[in-house]
Structures are given as C-alpha cells and as structure tokens.
Amino acid sequence: MSERNQEYDFKWCPGCGDFGVKRALEMAINTFTEEFEIPRTSNVIVAGIGCSGNMVHLIDGEQPFGIHGIHGRSLPIAFGISSSRPDLNTIVVAGDGDFLSIGGEHIAPSAYRNPNITCIVMDNGVYGLTKGQSSPTSETGQITTSTPFGKLERKMNPLELYLTYGVSFIASHYSSKPKLLSDFILEAMKHKGMSIVHVQSPCTTYNDTYDILKGDRKKGIPGTAFIIDENHDPTDYDKAKALVAQEGVPLGLIYRKEPATINELQNKLIMDNPSKNVEDILSSYSI
C-alpha cells in the first residue's frame, strides 16, 4: 500500500512478480535521476490497465509524474508525451495483455518512428486483473479461465516481433533479480530511442511460472531462463534474431542500435526548412 493513500489502494498478491519489477524500476529511476541531475518529477510513468499497471501508484519515495490511462494505450499516450516533451524520461509500464493484445497495434508504428520511450512489459502469460484469461503469451494448450479446454492458437514470441519491427533497444529479463533487472532498465532509459525491457513477471495466482523459469535443482530440471552468452553482440541483428528464436527466456541485452529519434529527425527538418511564423502564414491568405 502506498504511503499516500492509506484509505484504499491496490495490492498485488503475495509473491507476485511485479514486486520485483517495482524494486528494479525504483532503482533505475533513482540512478537515472541522480546521474543526469534532472528533477525526479521529470520522470513520467505511463501505465496500462492490469495488475502490472498499478505500478504507477506504488513507487516509493519522492513521486514521479504518472498517468494511468486506458487498456492498451500506454504507448500512444507515451508518444504524445515524449514527442511533445523530449526532455522528460518517459516510461511505459504494462502487462502482456495490455501491451501485446489490445495494445499490440501500437508497437510497430512506434518502432518505425523510434521515439525516446522506455517500455517495461510485465509478461505473466495471463490476464491477471480480470482473473486468469489467456493472453498472447499463454502457452498453446494452456488451461485458463477463458480456455477451459486449452488455448488453441499459437503463442506469440514478443522478442522476435520487437526485433522485426526494428525496436532499437531490446532486453529480456525476469523479476526475480531486481538488481540485475534494474541495470537493463537503466540502460534502456539512457538509450536514445525506443527501448523495451521485456520481463517475465510470474502471476502467482493464475500462472505461477517461477519453477519453470528457474527450474528445480534438486530434481535436476533446468529452468527456461538463461543468461545471454557474454559473447553475444547486441549490435548484430542476425545474432539477435537467432537468440530470440531459441527456446527459453534469455536474460540480458538482446539488441541495440542508435538510429535517429523522431524528435531528432523533426528538428533537422525544422532546421533545414524556413521556419514559418503565424504572421507569414496569415499573409499568405491575403486577397
């Protein structure tokens, strides 16, 4: 519960992966704010609707600005902020349903523009807040409240999509190691352009994947999460493609390049063309 609103607030279930993501995000914001000597209020968190989106109300310490909008629209809201105010550190926090299903349409067009936005996707393979329906990242065959006989359609591979769209910074991680995760979130914030940190953040109530991610040492079952080989070259697109085609959940930086952001491009355009003032425009209508 937040300090600010004692009366009534949202709580994650015990063990929810989002707690770890919250700690990681807090650390990243702290470091970013200190390092760049910006006011803490220059951080803006744009939240989706879902258990995950409640993050925006739960940040400890001095508050960043926040906007808790509607389901699936965190990216276009963030684009409005970041394109109008490139000085702000614009951060999206959203769930897999929010970001990849109803909101999935916004990723590709954003990627083509490369706005300076950092997205943190909390993927639990399920719709948590509406009580356990299947999401694009649920497994095929998975039983959920909306797929009582098993999910029929193919599962999405979000990392592969991000790469194909041309997102300019892509990292993958899980919620169990907040400190490590925070390093990638920080890098993503520093990255000029669109960055996504895709986090496996298990839902203990409807899709508890902790064991699957980490495996069971005693039983000798390996986890699906694996640390990306330190020789991986994140500037190599083809290698990144190969990496995300592998089974399992890679932990680390998958891809990074630094094309111009949309604001940089638009600034150049303004420099290159005669700036119009309103008087001149008005005069062009004289009779």
Place this chain on the structure above:
Amino acid sequence: MSERNQEYDFKWCPGCGDFGVKRALEMAINTFTEEFEIPRTSNVIVAGIGCSGNMVHLIDGEQPFGIHGIHGRSLPIAFGISSSRPDLNTIVVAGDGDFLSIGGEHIAPSAYRNPNITCIVMDNGVYGLTKGQSSPTSETGQITTSTPFGKLERKMNPLELYLTYGVSFIASHYSSKPKLLSDFILEAMKHKGMSIVHVQSPCTTYNDTYDILKGDRKKGIPGTAFIIDENHDPTDYDKAKALVAQEGVPLGLIYRKEPATINELQNKLIMDNPSKNVEDILSSYSI
C-alpha cells in the same frame, strides 16, 4: 461502372493498378467456383475503405456476396464470417493504409489462429482515397500531401511481418499481369488457412510506381519487381525470410505451410469433449 448501379458509382482513375487486380480476382473466383462446384454466392468479399475496397462493388458477372465495412476492419469481419461459416470462400480486399496502418493490429492475432481467409492487399504506398497521404509502405523521404518535407519514419516491410507473424500462405505480386496474379490468388483460396497475396497496385494519381516496378529497358534501368527464382522452396521458412529481406518486389509464392485452421482445432476440441446440450446446462443450476 458496374452494370447494376448506373446512376452513380465509384470509378478508379485511368491506369489505376486496381483494375488489374480486379481482373485477376474475377478469374480466380470463376475458376475456384467452377472447380469446387460451389454456388458463386458462396464467395464473400470483405472490403476495406479506400479506393481498393471499392472492388467489392465492381466485380463483373454474377455477384458474390460482399460486405463493405469500415476502415481497417476487414480482417476481423472476415474472421467472424469464416469462423462461423467455414463452408464459404472468404476473401478480404484492402489497401495498404487499411490493412497495414489502422488495421495492422489484426494481422498477427489472425495469423496465430490461422482462419481460412484469403487476403488481397493492394499496396500503392499511399492513401489514395483521401488524396495522397503517406502510408506505412511509402518510402522514407517521400513527399506526400501529409509529408510535404518528406516522410520521416522508417518504411514497413509487410512481407517480412507476415512471415514473422506466421501467416501460412504468402505470395507477392503486381497488378500488371492479371493472369499470373490470378494464379496466386486461386492458390491462396485453395490454401486451407490464412493466406495473403500482397499486390503492388500503383496509384497513377498520387504515387505512380509503374516505372519503378518495371524499370526502363531503353534507359537500361532495371525494375524493382523480379520473378522469384524457380528453385525457391516456399516451404522453407528461412529461405522465405532471406527472400523478403532482399531489395525489390518479389513476384510469386514466398511461403506456404499447412497447420490446422482454427475451425479444425475447434472441431477437434468438440469431438474430444462431451458436447453440452442446453437441458444439461440448465439442470446444473438446479437448487
């Protein structure tokens, strides 16, 4: 102008690529209808909004059924038809703006389900009907009415997206050779699952790319369109990826596989589970 509505109808501009696509589609429908001995009214054309979508009113001869809906929603409308009536031949006709921009969100989820739908995308790299704004497939730097200083963001590669989404039949072609094009449309209709025939269909008014596609023999400038090597194996996903990564517009079948359709999967599920009748369901609420 159609025979049916003398009074007032839509006309494409002289030379518009959509004329060729229309002829190709008519041939494919004719052959399909004859070959499978279905009534011609078992063909349903779902049209997007754009110059291209007007196709649905212009088919010559005995009419198929049609629905001319709203901008960007041809695929979900088609999904409603094809999932409810798998016996119909459901065909989408849409433009690049309609299918890839506002409607772009529907491609991936459809691909994961693999419904039995044939999509014909008329790509002219521009919004024709609204008079020449940029579209996802306009070139970066291109001057359009909405990008008077040149389009800033990256251009989309639709074929690569289709492949990444897992569309189970993908062909690419242009409008200049209706007979050839019609063969691929026919194949797409025969394909059980989601198929896309992506057609370069130039807009002579706002983005005349005929010369670019075909090149100029006299001047020795090669066209961007090239016939796919006959050794290309369309069942090889990696080869298909390599093909669509090439410069230029491939003509021919890029990829094909035959996973189960969503209706096949749902039928299996119904077979595998005790069918419920309403009486039984009602009784489960007895006190």
Place this chain on the structure above:
Amino acid sequence: MNQKIISNDFVIRFAGEGGQGLVTSADAAAKAASRSGYYCQTFSTFPSQIMGGPASSQVRISTTQVLSSGDFVDVLVVLNQYAFDNHIQDLNQENGVCIYNAQDCVPSGEGNYFGIDADKLAKESGNTRAANMVILGAVAKLIDFKLESIESFIKDRFSRGRPGDEEIIKSNIIALSSGAKVAEKSGFNVGSLAPSKPPKHDQIIISGNAALSLGATSAGLDSYYGYPISPATTILVWMEQNLVQKDKFVFQVSSEIEAINNVIGAGFSGKKAMTATAGPGLSLMSEGIGLAWMAEIPCVIVDVQRGGPATGLPTKSEQSDLFACMFPAHGDVRLPILAPGTVEECFIIGGLALNWAERYQGPVIIMSEFSLADRSENIKKPILSNVIDERRNSKSSDNGFKRYQSLGKNGELSAMPIPGNQAAYVANGSEHDEIGDTTHLPKHHIRLTERRFGKLSLLNDAHFEIENTSSEIVIMPWGSSKGVAREAYEKLISDNLNIGWIYSICLNPLPKEVLNELRLKKIVIVPELNYQGQWSSIMRMDGINAVSVTQYTGLPFKPSELAEKIREKIKQTMEV
C-alpha cells in the same frame, strides 16, 4: 432481547478481505435456504484487485421474492477490524447482531456483538477448512434456521464418491453445530425466520450473467466473440465452457474492436452472434456498432455496466452508460435497448435480443449492470421448449437482390439473404441503394435513413408493466434498479401515496402503450444510478415530463432511502 420476533426476511452479510471465502459463504447460505423453499438474493462488493482489499458478500433470505439487497443487515459477520469499522453502521439497530472474528477484531463500543474463534473451532471439529461452517452454524442459530437443512446441503455437496467424503461431511456437521452452540451461548438472537412458502414450480439458482448466457444459448446463439472485462468476463467464461457444440463457435479475441467486427461478420454470414463487454469496451465498439446499424446486420452487444467514465469503478454499480448505448456512434443512430431488471429477465432478454436482431436486421444492445450480473437468485426454472428461436427472413430470390428496399405497407422488411444461397448483395457501411452499392444521392439517403428508423417499430413484443393508471405521478425505474424501486414503491403505496408504476424492459423503442401512458403523467419519477439522470433526460427528449432521483456512489439504492428520496422529489416537483 430474548423474545423472538418472527420475520419474513433477513439479511446476512460476511465482510472481510477478498480471498477469505466471503462469496462462498453467502452462496452456501443462499443455496441452503433456497433448498428449504426460501427466496434468496446475494450481493457482493469487492475492490478491483485479485486478493485482499476490503470486500463483502451478503444474502437476503425471504419467504417471498427478494426485490433488493435491503436496507440493513440483520446478521453481520466481520472477519477483521476494518470490516467491523466499515460495516457496523449498516447493522439493523433493532435486532441486528454482529459476529466478529475474535482473533482479528476488537469491537469498539457496546452493542449486540459477540466474538467467535472459528479457526479454533474448525480445528477441533477435525477439519481446519471448516471455519466457514462454524460461522454458518452461528448465523443459522441466530435466525432460527433449521440446522438440518444445512446438514442435508452439506451431505449433498460433499458426496462426491471419494474415499474421504464421509469424514468431511462429519467434520463439517460438527463445525456447524459448534458454531451454533457459541451463538446460543451468546444469548443474542435476531429473530425467527418465518416458515418458507415454497413455490410450486421448479427453481434454479443462478447469477444474472449466467442467466443471460443461458437465455441466449437456448434461443439459438451460434457464435460468441469476446474480450475479458469486469463485470462481463463471466459471460465469456460461461460461453467458453458451454458453447462447445457442433457448428457453434466461441473465441476470446484480441480486443473489443475485434469482437464487434467479428459479430458483424458472423451476423452477416447468417448466424446469431453476440459479444459482451463493459463501458470501456462499449466505447471501443462505437464505430463497429454504427456499421451494424448502417449495413443492417443482426448482432447483440451486451453492456454489463460498471462505474464510469473511463476505467472508472470496475467493480461497482452504476447505470451510467445509457446515453452511450442509445446513441453509440456518430451520425443518426438510435439503438434498440433491452435492460433486464431481474435475474429472470436476464434469461428472457438473452434470447429476445437475439430474436430482435434477426427480426429487424440490426444490432441490439442489452444493458445489464454489475450488481445484477453478479448476484445469485433463485428463479423459476425456465421451460426450454417455450423459448423461441426466431430467425431472419432470408427468402432468396434472384441475384442482384434488393435487400435494402423501403419498408412495405405494413412495415415489412425486405429479406436478408444468407451467403451461399441465391441473391447476393453488398452489405454497405457507406450510404447505398437497394442492392447495397454506394450512392450518396439525396433520395437514397432519405429513403434509407427512414428505413433504418422505421423498422424499429417491428420490435414491439417486450414485457412491460403499467399499474395504477389513475395516478398523476408514476415511478418508472429501469434495469437493475427495478427491484429496489419496486420495494420503495410498495412502501410508499402502503403509506397511502397515490402513485403509479410503469416499467419496461425495452428502453428503445418504448412500447406504444407505455409511451402513451407516460405522456399523460404529470410527473414520471425515475430512480437511476447516474449523475445526469440519463433515462429521464431521454424521456424528456420524447416529450415526457420525467425527473430523476439519482445516486452516484458506486452502490445500488437502498429501498428505504430511495422511498424517502422519491417522497422528497414528489414534494419538490408538486410545489413548483
């Protein structure tokens, strides 16, 4: 205090945290009571979070049909301090008794309270999971409800043909009686529940959303597409479990925009199709609904209302989507709206809406509401053979069919051919001529606008109620406020107020009889859960002198409060 009052009606509420089985307790009490011939209605309130957070669930048990969740609580069970502090003011001041969880709660002040250590007693019964039974036993004792009925309920419930069944049943019965003993020792009692008067007909116990789903299915629903959203998700879940039949199709799609366009496709293809959502999804469907109206495609959209606007109050009660449902899109549009007022009407409307969509060839909206959708009630068991499965007139003739002709002399509609059969046409969202080809000539736009509005008159067979036509003042609730308004109305009538009662499950088009009657009234008082007084506003548009009694708290009306507000409103308006 020890003199037992005999009462027809008790409200029992369980309050604590989400995840503590509050709903299960209320449901169990409802089941047990309805098996004994009582009428029941449950009501729950919880935050929009998954676990924890202040929540409560109650059941009202009565010897007659339950109309609302009541004014006060007769037996309040609180599981923690917060629950005590926030619910104690609802306790009936006369005979109400509060049972508190002795481990987590210290009641402040004096009152009819007693503590119980349910966990401990459950352990002693040999079944740590039977704490709910301990409490149920105490509750039953307080209202003199026969323990035997609960015992037989326990026996049925746990006789699952498993080895441990016997033991579980035994321990639960022990737990039950140990709770009863604590209550007896406390010296408190709330009264005696009067003997039940069981109805002659068979009953079922069912929630509003399940009844709606069942009603639609029994009227031939073919295809369902939906996207999860509270409080409509349970319809999607119901369909995924039950609409698994040959030639049927059910699917969770990627958004509400997809869903509305899916049902349009399915409806066009000849099927009965439905989707259900809540406010945010309804707003997203706006464009699609306009298309269904314009291209004249049968489909049903269920809006299970919650608090608005935007994300609003996802788990609260409000009737504030009426403007959005009546005028859901740009252009000249006014949609047929059916709004059930009871769980039984949820069943009826589930089918009727589908039939109407077929009959008038267009979209129909059902407006349900959180508190109605979510509550359980025992209702008459529907006789399935009575349910009509009406299908569109699809009589095919030649190709190039005139699907969009003007209405016939008696309002008949030209047929809507089905793909695969003769008589192809284009269903068109642009203005069009008879065969569906685009034209924007004035004569066609005039003709087709009049066709679209004219055919609404075919929807004339919905249930309505008109009572006491002699009075100048009439109460006219809509949707989920029907029951509580009825209770308030009966109170006012018994106080000798000369007021009438009008109710229609169809808000558009209003039945002619209702409209005529309404226009004669000096004042039409509309109790509704929104700020703007949306239904009275729309009636004023239509020349009716309507005023609203509004409430916008996120909670349903309480019957006595509502009666007072109505009395007040009558005074005010008569003074002017």
Place this chain on the structure above:
Amino acid sequence: MNQKIISNDFVIRFAGEGGQGLVTSADAAAKAASRSGYYCQTFSTFPSQIMGGPASSQVRISTTQVLSSGDFVDVLVVLNQYAFDNHIQDLNQENGVCIYNAQDCVPSGEGNYFGIDADKLAKESGNTRAANMVILGAVAKLIDFKLESIESFIKDRFSRGRPGDEEIIKSNIIALSSGAKVAEKSGFNVGSLAPSKPPKHDQIIISGNAALSLGATSAGLDSYYGYPISPATTILVWMEQNLVQKDKFVFQVSSEIEAINNVIGAGFSGKKAMTATAGPGLSLMSEGIGLAWMAEIPCVIVDVQRGGPATGLPTKSEQSDLFACMFPAHGDVRLPILAPGTVEECFIIGGLALNWAERYQGPVIIMSEFSLADRSENIKKPILSNVIDERRNSKSSDNGFKRYQSLGKNGELSAMPIPGNQAAYVANGSEHDEIGDTTHLPKHHIRLTERRFGKLSLLNDAHFEIENTSSEIVIMPWGSSKGVAREAYEKLISDNLNIGWIYSICLNPLPKEVLNELRLKKIVIVPELNYQGQWSSIMRMDGINAVSVTQYTGLPFKPSELAEKIREKIKQTMEV
C-alpha cells in the same frame, strides 16, 4: 431580356466531372471578385472518388456578407450532359443563363442556354490550358463584371518571375476576352452586378478548415496528431505544412485511436494539443475522449462532420454527430462543444477551444461540418496580437500534490502541475482521490463527479447572439446552418413575422443568458441537418420547448426552402 437588372448578388456554378478544374474556376472567380471589393462564398460538391464522377463548384458573389450558397444559380456552366441534366433545375427561372460545353452537351428543350467551345477558343488564344479563362470571360460578361479586374488578377497570378510569364498572361487575357465576346454575341444577360462596397478593414480569403487551423496556431497550438479522413484531412495537411517550428510537433499517426491518446499524452505533458477527424474517427476516439474527461487532461478534438452513420456520405453535408460529441463515451460525460457557424468563427474557435481546454483542464470538442470546412470565404483579416494564448494554472507546490481537489468557493480549480516541475501526481482514468490514486469509495466518486461537471461553468465567455427578445418564437440554428438560417430569418422578418433570433457558438455549456432566454420561449425552432433533430432533443432535455426543422439529404439547406419550412413549423406548432 435585354434590359439589365442590377443585382447585389449572383450565384455562379461550374458543373461537370471531378478533375475538370471546377473548384479552381470557382476559386478564381471568388478571388477576382473579392479583390474588387465584393463578398464571396464558395460551395462544392463531389463524389468520394478521386477523378471523375459528377461534381460541381460554385461561388456566390455579393455586395454584402454572403450568408449561404443561395437558392438558385444565376450563371450555370455545364461541362457535360449529366451536369446539364442534373443542374438545370437549379437555374434561376427569371434571369438565369446556362453556358454549356458545346462539345459534350446537347441541351434538351428551350431556355436561356448557349454553347461555347472553350477548348477551341483557348487554342486560338495560344494557350491550350486557358479554357477556364474563356469560360470565366463569358461568365463575367453575363453579369457585367469588369474584365479589367480579372485581368489584374491574372497578371498577379502569373507574374512569377519566370521567362514565359508575359506570354501566359497575354494568352489568358485573350482567352478571357474571347469568352466574353461569345457571351456578348449570345444576346443573353443575367443582370448587372451592383458596384461593390468594399469593407474598410483588410481581408483574407480562406476556407473554414484553414481558418480553424490558423486560429489554433495563433493561440499557441504546440502539438498536432492526426489521421487522414475527409473532410478533416485538410487540417492535417495544413499542420504538416505550417506547424513546422521549434518546440512544436506535428505527425500523421497510425489511427484515430492513436491520435486521441497522443493528444492526451501531449496535453498531460503541458502542451496545447489538437487532433481533427470526422465521424468514423470520432467514434474510434470514444474511449480516449472519456479518459481525457475522467483524468482531466486538456486537449481539443475537431469533428468535421460529414454524412453518417458509419462510412456514410464522406463528402456530403450533415450535422448528425451532435449526440456522439455531447455524450462521446460510456459513464457520466458531457463534453464542452464549440460549433462555428461561419469561416470567421472557425478562426475564433480554433483558439478558444484550446484556451478552454487549458482553463477547465479537460477535452473540448469543435464541431465543424463539410460545407463550412471546405468553402472559401473572404473574411476580416484577424489581428494576431488580439488573439489570447491562455495557459492552464500549473502553479506547483509540494510533491504529493492535491491536483483533484473539489472546486473552490468561486469555482476555482486546483492547479494542474506540469511534468518536470514540482508537485507530481497521477492522472488517473480510474476513480481517484485528490492526488490521483485509485479509490472507489463513494465519497470520492461523488466528489469527483461533481468536480468534473462543476468546472464546466468556467467556460462562460463564448460568443452568442440574442435578438428581438419580445417574440415568443425564436429561431436557433447551430453550427454550419447559421448563415442560411440567418438568411431565412431575415426573409421572414421582412415578411413581418414576429420571431426572434438566438445563436450560440457554444452548445455545451449553454451561456446562462441564452439558457434563460430560451426557457422563456414558447417555441424554439432549430433548423438542423439531421434526422433525429438532435439539437432540439438536447434542448428539450434541458427544459426548453424546442422543435427541429430537419433535412437529411446530404446537402445544406436552401434559404427560401428553409424559410418556408420554418413558416410551416410555426403554423403547425401554434395550431396544437
């Protein structure tokens, strides 16, 4: 026939196919006439296809402010047979003359018609592209418009500092006079345009959409996001050309859903943000608009109306989006609406809407309409230094800011801090407390609902007109029907009808003075271009005795027809 009538007012129409330069001809005539001190207004109609298809474009030239596109055509130029057949009935029966393209048209029957072979004459002038000038010359001659003014217009237009300029000017002037000669020879004349009475002030000639864009930009618009759609596309195109300035941002995004959420983000970030669309896009924005209302985020949405519903009539005139704009989303929402009635008001409202959004911290809707947005008119040149750039109160204080407090005693609004400054809060689409954290407790929902509606009263400085308060009957048009209603009103007044005039560019909230005056009236007659009579319906909701005179043809009213309909309506309603 040869006796020349002197007239203050002529309508000249060019009819043919799309792509034949009809709009260019009408615009050239308008430009030339306004340079000579006349007032002009153009009006075009074309199909929603790119080339070809029946189209027409006209200009009305007058010695006083032009109010509408008029009743009849005085000079009709038809370029093909279809145009002749479909426009000839609009020709003024008294003095109207039709010029037909002798190559493509054989007029049926007798009448004031003469043919011209413009292509041939153009060729002879030495400039094959000067056919339009030939026709313009003929037209000018018919109304006795001085050729010299057109010649000076031609000189200005083609003096571009290029080598061929001289020659082009010469050939165009020859073409002009050759057309005039044909007209002279024909023996027809329409009359003599009375001498102009040029206004004292500077003028500009501009379309409604350009005026709106310019108004917004001069009031400090920072960010524009849009998606193409007729008839709003020209605003996007205008912005892409002109909002190219430091710290400004303009972008064509991927859909209207994106656009509305973009402006919400930009508005939240402290900028003045706007998007423009038409009906289908408005419907798609429904959910986002509800969010802006709920989270209280300044932004402006322009709806340039066209015919509805659904794709409807994309290039036709209708005022049928009022319900959709007033109640754009689920939940209790009622948006501020500004509806310009003239091109000048388009300019004013472009800025006012942005200022209002800042002042009341929420979304504002501008409702324009195809015929207003698309037409060109000469208006007084705005004085930019008079335009106000009002900004939100953003006074920051501490962190954990109470952004969503109740309104102050005088209706003041708590400040809306800007990111990067002190006083962070969460803008929340769920119901919330003062600092924006989610809560669904009744007290907060009550307080915030009242806040959201209460602050509308801050929007009280929009232009309105009240005339002739003594009459019981009043005409109250809205939006684009203002001018034609005014013309009808003046006709009726000159016929000695005792009627009043009320007009407000703001439809919600209605100015107090207007509301009070309206409530006193026996009948308020609303001319509006829709089927349902949407504005009169909403006024009836608010206790005003309003009735509509509707038209749903896809075309604007004609002044005389409208005057007759109003007269009819008065009769009917007075009889009842």
